[in-house]
Amino acid sequence: MAGGEAINRCPPGGDATILALAALLDRDVLPLDPALLPSPAPALAFIREEDCIGCFKCVRACPVDAILGAPQMMHTVVAAECTGCGLCLPPCPVDCIELLELAQDSEPAWSRDVAQRRADARRERTSRELLSDRDAREARRAAAALRARRAQTVRESIDRVRARRVAIERGRDNGFGN
Numbered sequence: 001m002a003g004g005e006a007i008n009r010c011p012p013g014g015d016a017t018i019l020a021l022a023a024l025l026d027r028d029v030l031p032l033d034p035a036l037l038p039s040p041a042p043a044l045a046f047i048r049e050e051d052c053i054g055c056f057k058c059v060r061a062c063p064v065d066a067i068l069g070a071p072q073m074m075h076t077v078v079a080a081e082c083t084g085c086g087l088c089l090p091p092c093p094v095d096c097i098e099l100l101e102l103a104q105d106s107e108p109a110w111s112r113d114v115a116q117r118r119a120d121a122r123r124e125r126t127s128r129e130l131l132s133d134r135d136a137r138e139a140r141r142a143a144a145a146l147r148a149r150r151a152q153t154v155r156e157s158i159d160r161v162r163a164r165r166v167a168i169e170r171g172r173d174n175g176f177g178n
C-alpha cells in the first residue's frame, strides 16, 4: 500500500481500517472495494498443494489467518476459517489458489464474529511485530553509534600519545630533558 496499492480491500477491517490507512498514508478515503463485498455465492479458497512453492505470500495476505504453512513448505487453507474473500489469490506467483464457489444455499463454516476476532488478533500481532522490528532496528543503530564513539575515543587517545611522544623527542633534540 505504501507503494500505491488500494487501501480499500480488507473486508474484515472494514471502514475503520480504511480510515486508519487513509490517515497513515495521506490518501483519499474510499468505500470498501465492491468486488470484495460478501458474494451472493459463498466461496472457499483451495490451494493446489502439488503446485505450491511455499513462498508464504498468501499467508501474509489472508486477513483472518486461514492459511497454514511455513516458508518453503506446502500451504493449505483451513476450510472452516476461510471467508472466501479472495485476497490470497493475487499475490500467489504460481496461481495455485482457486476460489471454489459453494452451493448458493450452503451454510458457511465461518462466522462473521469469529472472522472479525481473528482479523483483530492478526492486526494486533502484526503491529506488535512491526514495533518489535522497529525496536530491534533502533537497538542496532544505538549499538553501531556506541561502537563508532568508542573507536573515535581510541583514535583520539592514540593521537594524543603520539603527539606527546613527538613533543618529548623534539625537546630532547633541542637539549631539553635528560
Ligand code: SF4
Binding pocket: 044, 045, 061, 062, 063, 064, 065, 066, 067, 077, 081, 082, 083, 084, 085, 086, 087, 088, 089
Ligand atoms: S479467500 Fe480470504 S479468507 Fe480464504 S484463505 Fe484466501 S485470503 Fe484467507
Ligand code: SF4
Binding pocket: 047, 051, 052, 053, 054, 055, 056, 057, 058, 059, 069, 075, 091, 092, 093, 094, 095, 096, 097
Ligand atoms: S502464494 Fe501460492 S505458492 Fe506461495 S505459499 Fe501461497 S499457495 Fe503456495
